[in-house]
Amino acid sequence: MSLTLFAVQTLNGLQFGLMLFLVAAGLTLVFGVMDFINLAHGVQYMLGAYLTAVLAKVTGGFFTALLLAMPLTLLLGLVLERLVFRPLYARGHLDQVLATFGVILIVNEAVKLAFGAAPISVPVPEILSGSVRLMDGLLFPVYRLAIIGAGLGTALLLWLVIDGTRFGMLVRAGATNAPMVSALGVDVRRLFTAVTAFGAMLAGFAGAMVTPILSVEPGMGDGVLILAFVVIVVGGVGSIRGAFIAALIVGLVDTLGRSFATDLLKLVMSASTANHVGPALSSMAIYLLMAGVLAFRPAGLFPSRSAG
Amino acid sequence: MLSVRGLSAGYGAARVLFDVDLEVGAGEVVALLGRNGMGKTTTVRAITGLLPPTAGEIVFGTTRLDGSPPHKAAQAGIGLVPEGRQIFPTLTVEENLVATAASRFGPPRWTKERVYDLFPRLRERRRQMGSQLSGGEQQMLAIGRALMTNPKLMILDEATEGLAPLIRREIWSCIATLKAEGESILVIDKSLDALIRVADRHVVLEKGHVVWTGTTAELVADRAQVEKRLHV
Numbered sequence A: 001m002s003l004t005l006f007a008v009q010t011l012n013g014l015q016f017g018l019m020l021f022l023v024a025a026g027l028t029l030v031f032g033v034m035d036f037i038n039l040a041h042g043v044q045y046m047l048g049a050y051l052t053a054v055l056a057k058v059t060g061g062f063f064t065a066l067l068l069a070m071p072l073t074l075l076l077g078l079v080l081e082r083l084v085f086r087p088l089y090a091r092g093h094l095d096q097v098l099a100t101f102g103v104i105l106i107v108n109e110a111v112k113l114a115f116g117a118a119p120i121s122v123p124v125p126e127i128l129s130g131s132v133r134l135m136d137g138l139l140f141p142v143y144r145l146a147i148i149g150a151g152l153g154t155a156l157l158l159w160l161v162i163d164g165t166r167f168g169m170l171v172r173a174g175a176t177n178a179p180m181v182s183a184l185g186v187d188v189r190r191l192f193t194a195v196t197a198f199g200a201m202l203a204g205f206a207g208a209m210v211t212p213i214l215s216v217e218p219g220m221g222d223g224v225l226i227l228a229f230v231v232i233v234v235g236g237v238g239s240i241r242g243a244f245i246a247a248l249i250v251g252l253v254d255t256l257g258r259s260f261a262t263d264l265l266k267l268v269m270s271a272s273t274a275n276h277v278g279p280a281l282s283s284m285a286i287y288l289l290m291a292g293v294l295a296f297r298p299a300g301l302f303p304s305r306s307a308g
Numbered sequence B: 001m002l003s004v005r006g007l008s009a010g011y012g013a014a015r016v017l018f019d020v021d022l023e024v025g026a027g028e029v030v031a032l033l034g035r036n037g038m039g040k041t042t043t044v045r046a047i048t049g050l051l052p053p054t055a056g057e058i059v060f061g062t063t064r065l066d067g068s069p070p071h072k073a074a075q076a077g078i079g080l081v082p083e084g085r086q087i088f089p090t091l092t093v094e095e096n097l098v099a100t101a102a103s104r105f106g107p108p109r110w111t112k113e114r115v116y117d118l119f120p121r122l123r124e125r126r127r128q129m130g131s132q133l134s135g136g137e138q139q140m141l142a143i144g145r146a147l148m149t150n151p152k153l154m155i156l157d158e159a160t161e162g163l164a165p166l167i168r169r170e171i172w173s174c175i176a177t178l179k180a181e182g183e184s185i186l187v188i189d190k191s192l193d194a195l196i197r198v199a200d201r202h203v204v205l206e207k208g209h210v211v212w213t214g215t216t217a218e219l220v221a222d223r224a225q226v227e228k229r230l231h232v
């Protein structure tokens, strides 16, 4: 385990965590404000990626594609909210889970029909290609740095909106007591539509940003969705701050666990046992983390329903 | 101003309100009385749209409110100070005041500054989180928050419950101030003496039925009879 490798993997974990944050942010608000479980949120991530990949092919430019994909993901979020989610608000969580799981299956198949099952690759945009030398022997891809920058920038923007605007106040108030917000004259349905669409766009943005480094394929949002749920449970449902911290923790634990668990285990057990246990343990690491957090803080790190 | 006729409501199969009639005129203070669990809060929830009524008519001004969502009642001009205060714990005091502030009927009579003048303690604590306030301060904040919607009618549900005598007096004097300004108020409270001082008319609920109604003068004359319905 070299220091350089550790530094590289820390940056990778950070980048992964920030993308998770973009997906989890919308999920935690939708869950927090309207008590609505939206499994189809991962679909928004996939659609953001597909729109960007396809538009990049058509227009020939990654940034043009990104710019066009964002309003489209917002629109798709609005359409899904109107057609599928609205009738489900008054229903129980089980109905919501079943219906939005159905959306996953349908959209995954639709994407397969439209673009084929084969992964689509998107080239790294010219000006963000190559690597930079961060320190001796540490080369890191420019594009991944750009993702970290974009993730941090979006997190900052989101924080400014949630913390500093009237809309943000209503979102926070709604996350703790939506009926009261309504009783004070705010149409919480419209608030929720806005939050859902906004959240869909953030997830779509994450999907768009990873197109040059991951393969764009049907079902690519499913794994991300599960991790995003871990993030919001650890962070505290409804809390953006919680989602941010938890996403970074999950991203780092997952990435570092996968690269170093086996090496670390070799210090305490035989090499062959470590080779078996390491990968198994590292794929469980974030769930162990979640269980650990929930054991001590059942409402997550930053519970929004009680306080703080 | 507010006219409730034949209101019935309940939770699932349990019926709580039976044919309740209630009127609040412009500038009038009406008290809603009754023992625990008699349906006072349920009446308020039905009026404000938080609980859809099963029968009856709720008219506020010229707006039919029965069957509409809560924000319609608020937009029509009802300012709710709910049972249990229900201030937003993750918002600061000031954010609690401004988040849902509105002035739907001309220039606002209530601004942040006027609320702070009414409750100077809130000004001192404007940057603190709602969750950090004492019970009395939370109550003041809940009143200020409702005033910031610049309502035509204030509904106060047990605004003095569980508060120290000194804070209670402050809340009552605030209600008297609002009355003096011509605010219409529907007030729910357990203290008959305080209600006699501030209210114009009284409505007593028992098991979801209106069992007594009259002016303050009539209440004073009939006090023994009414008190029997309020104490166990």
Ligand SMILES: Nc1ncnc2c1ncn2[C@@H]1O[C@H](COP(=O)(O)OP(=O)(O)OP(=O)(O)O)[C@@H](O)[C@H]1O
Residues within 6 Å of the ligand: B011, B014, B016, B034, B035, B036, B037, B038, B039, B040, B041, B042, B043, B083
């Ligand atoms: N959410 C609910 N679900 C089911 N029943 C309820 C609910 N809320 C109240 N009730 C019942 O409805 C009846 C009336 O309750 P309500 O809260 O309106 O009484 P109240 O007059 O406001 O009493 P209090 O003085 O204790 O506030 C009670 O029997 C109560 O148990």
Ligand SMILES: [Mg+2]
Residues within 6 Å of the ligand: B040, B041, B042, B083, B157, B158
């Ligand atoms: Mg009550």
